[in-house]
Amino acid sequence: LKVNAKIVIVGCGISGIAAAHRLVKAGFHHVRIVEATARSGGRIKTGSLGDNIIEIGANWIHGPSEENPVFCLARQYGLLDPEALTPENQAMDIGGHPPWVPNVFTSSGQKLNIEDVAPAVEMFAELLEQSSEFQSQGGEPYASMGDFIRSEVRRQAAEKWKDVDAAAISTRLHVVSNLLKVECCVNGSHSMDDVGLGAFGLYKTLPGLDCTFPGGYEGLIKNLMSELPGGLVTYNQPVHCVHWSNTEKRENPVVIECEAGERITADHAIVTVPLGYLKKHHSTLFRPPLPLHKLHSVQRLGFGTNNKIFVEFDSPWWDADCEVIYYLWEDEDAMVDQVPDVQRSWIKKLFGFTVLKPTERYGHVLCGWIAGHESEYMETLSEQEVMQGVTQLIRRFTGNPTITPRRILRSQWFHDPWTCGSYTYPGRGCSLQDLENMMEPLPTKTSQAQPLQVLFAGEATHPCYYSTVHGALLSGWREADRLISHYSSISPSELPRS
Ligand code: 6YU
Numbered sequence: 001l002k003v004n005a006k007i008v009i010v011g012c013g014i015s016g017i018a019a020a021h022r023l024v025k026a027g028f029h030h031v032r033i034v035e036a037t038a039r040s041g042g043r044i045k046t047g048s049l050g051d052n053i054i055e056i057g058a059n060w061i062h063g064p065s066e067e068n069p070v071f072c073l074a075r076q077y078g079l080l081d082p083e084a085l086t087p088e089n090q091a092m093d094i095g096g097h098p099p100w101v102p103n104v105f106t107s108s109g110q111k112l113n114i115e116d117v118a119p120a121v122e123m124f125a126e127l128l129e130q131s132s133e134f135q136s137q138g139g140e141p142y143a144s145m146g147d148f149i150r151s152e153v154r155r156q157a158a159e160k161w162k163d164v165d166a167a168a169i170s171t172r173l174h175v176v177s178n179l180l181k182v183e184c185c186v187n188g189s190h191s192m193d194d195v196g197l198g199a200f201g202l203y204k205t206l207p208g209l210d211c212t213f214p215g216g217y218e219g220l221i222k223n224l225m226s227e228l229p230g231g232l233v234t235y236n237q238p239v240h241c242v243h244w245s246n247t248e249k250r251e252n253p254v255v256i257e258c259e260a261g262e263r264i265t266a267d268h269a270i271v272t273v274p275l276g277y278l279k280k281h282h283s284t285l286f287r288p289p290l291p292l293h294k295l296h297s298v299q300r301l302g303f304g305t306n307n308k309i310f311v312e313f314d315s316p317w318w319d320a321d322c323e324v325i326y327y328l329w330e331d332e333d334a335m336v337d338q339v340p341d342v343q344r345s346w347i348k349k350l351f352g353f354t355v356l357k358p359t360e361r362y363g364h365v366l367c368g369w370i371a372g373h374e375s376e377y378m379e380t381l382s383e384q385e386v387m388q389g390v391t392q393l394i395r396r397f398t399g400n401p402t403i404t405p406r407r408i409l410r411s412q413w414f415h416d417p418w419t420c421g422s423y424t425y426p427g428r429g430c431s432l433q434d435l436e437n438m439m440e441p442l443p444t445k446t447s448q449a450q451p452l453q454v455l456f457a458g459e460a461t462h463p464c465y466y467s468t469v470h471g472a473l474l475s476g477w478r479e480a481d482r483l484i485s486h487y488s489s490i491s492p493s494e495l496p497r498s
Contacts, residue, residue: 003028003487005028006267007483008032008033008256009034010033010256011271011273012033012233013041013042013043013458014221014476016457017033018457018477019272019479020228020476022476022480022484023484032234033233041217042274043413043422044057044058044221045217046217049408054356054365056409060211060212061074061211063205063206064080064208064209065091066090068470070473073220074219089208090207094210095129097128100324100354102323103324104327105325106174106327106330106397107327107397109397117175119161120176123156124179128183131197131201134197140196143196144193145193145197146191146193150176170330170334177328177334178328180337181349181350183337184304185351185369185370187302188306188422189302191337191338192337195426196429198431199434202464217469238260239273239285240258241285243255243287244443245453268452269453270476271458272472273418274303274418274419275298275303275458277418278298279298279420286442297435297437297438301426301435302427303420303422304425305371305372306375306413307370307411308411309369309378309390309408309410310367310409311390311405311408312406313364313403314406315364316359318355324355339374343377347370347392349372350393351369355367379412380415391404423466424467425466438461439457439463441455452486457472458472459471459475
């Protein structure tokens with residue numbers, strides 16, 4: 001198949017790169033990517049802290065096993081540690097929540113035993129599992145994940161913990177607050193009250209214990225880019241508007257208008273901009289505007305913020321086997337995941353830290369996680385202020401006033417003008433239909449107009465792997481395949497001429 005169709009891909013993240021890769025391999029030779037920034041990779045972004053490699057965006061391969069195309073490519077390019085390749089690692093079914101060894105600290109400077117927190121952790125895990133079932137049952141007893149979890153914990157605690165003393169119950173309810181904050185990071189939501197209960201189960205996990213890229217996630221981007229023809233990407237070229245539905249022109253019916261004024265004509269555009277960008281700019285990005293049903297899905301789906309704060313220490317103050325550190329605020333109301341006074345107390349939303357392992361590779365580096373409006377506020381502070389907040393927090397919770405970080409680095413995804421947040425979650429009232437609307441090409445009804453003028457890829461368009469790199473990659477392949485099968489099914493006389 002060798003076609004002359006002109007295809008312009010908007011955005012050079014993993015979905016745009018995947019689409020270009022597939023199209024070029026299939027014989028399309030007029031493929032171009034226009035990218036707003038000076039780099040490829042989008043939300044896959046590797047940086048450094050001192051001598052250490054750190055991931056500012058995507059961190060893990062979620063579910064590294066045969067069905068995960070990111071895992072298969074990373075293996076093919078030789079980018080993974082040997083442990084990640086073992087059959088045992090691939091077979092582990094963790095349901096999206098790795099079984100990390102925790103250290104739990106309280107705001108009064110105590111380190112808790114696992115037995116103190118285990119009953120709440122188990123109850124929470126069961127509720128997450130149950131919540132996935134409402135999707136198939138078609139009924140939602142509560143409007144949001146937050147409502148469901150709080151109500152169920154209250155109900156079950158009254159039944160199962162009736163003989164437990166008040167102090168222990170209070171600790172358990174603070175564990176629930178902490179786990180709600182963890183889930184805000186996992187989902188990229190401000191609060192679990194914003195996450196729809198029925199749609200929560202749309203997200204599917206793959207088997208395999210999550211693994212990282214020892215040389216950085218961007219190694220995947222570099223390898224894929226090296227297989228594309230040189231000059232295919234135009235950098236520093238933000239797209240201002242995609243003009244479509246030009247009924248007078250049968251050839252090149254799409255015009256991509258760039259902010260710098262250049263107008264690129266094309267037969268098809270594949271738009272891969274993040275949902276956060278779409279929410280903010282949809283009214284100027286499309287002429288004519290998006291059909292209402294598509295626009296409503298853009299609005300209904302959630303796109304929140306999850307940021308990381310990397311902190312390096314001269315020596316560890318956590319246990320040698322510790323993989324995650326949790327903080328319980330004893331002065332907080334039970335089971336809350338939002339901070340009432342964001343400017344004064346934003347740090348309360350940070351659920352804790354994951355420990356970068358192995359130590360021989362990373363030294364003593366922790367990665368703090370903070371979601372929501374508190375995270376967006378954190379982005380406006382200076383690095384010095386963030387460092388101060390983190391230092392105070394660690395000193396208070398460990399009861400050790402001498403702990404001093406060596407250096408920090410945080411991500412600022414909300415204020416990134418081309419992302420406007422972190423990733424997609426199903427908001428209240430969302431359903432599979434919303435994700436299907438997201439991926440539907442324009443024009444939606446093929447009458448006389450040229451079909452497939454504007455196609456949509458990107459993590460927010462995947463029906464069950466949204467919010468992930470593998471979801472984004474698969475969505476790019478899907479839209480490339482849509483064009484490939486379109487051109488395979490039409491007769492040669494109908495093919496665009498160059
Ligand atoms: C994963 C992980 N991970 C952490 C953090 C973030 C994300 N993800 P891109 O944005 O990449 O590309 C679009 C391009 O378009 C970009 O280059 C723009 O500059 C450009 N653009 C925009 N406007 C333009 C314009 N006008 N003109 C031209 N160009 C324009 N995923 O698999 N593992 O560990 C994490 C994490 C902090 C921010 C992540 C992770 C998400 C991925 O990074 C993301 O999906 C893809 O990279 C997106 O690729 P793309 O091509 O679509 O867009 C149980 C359960 C519950 C449900 N959810 C659980 C899932 C867990 C999600 N995990 C995420 C966690 C972390 C830690």
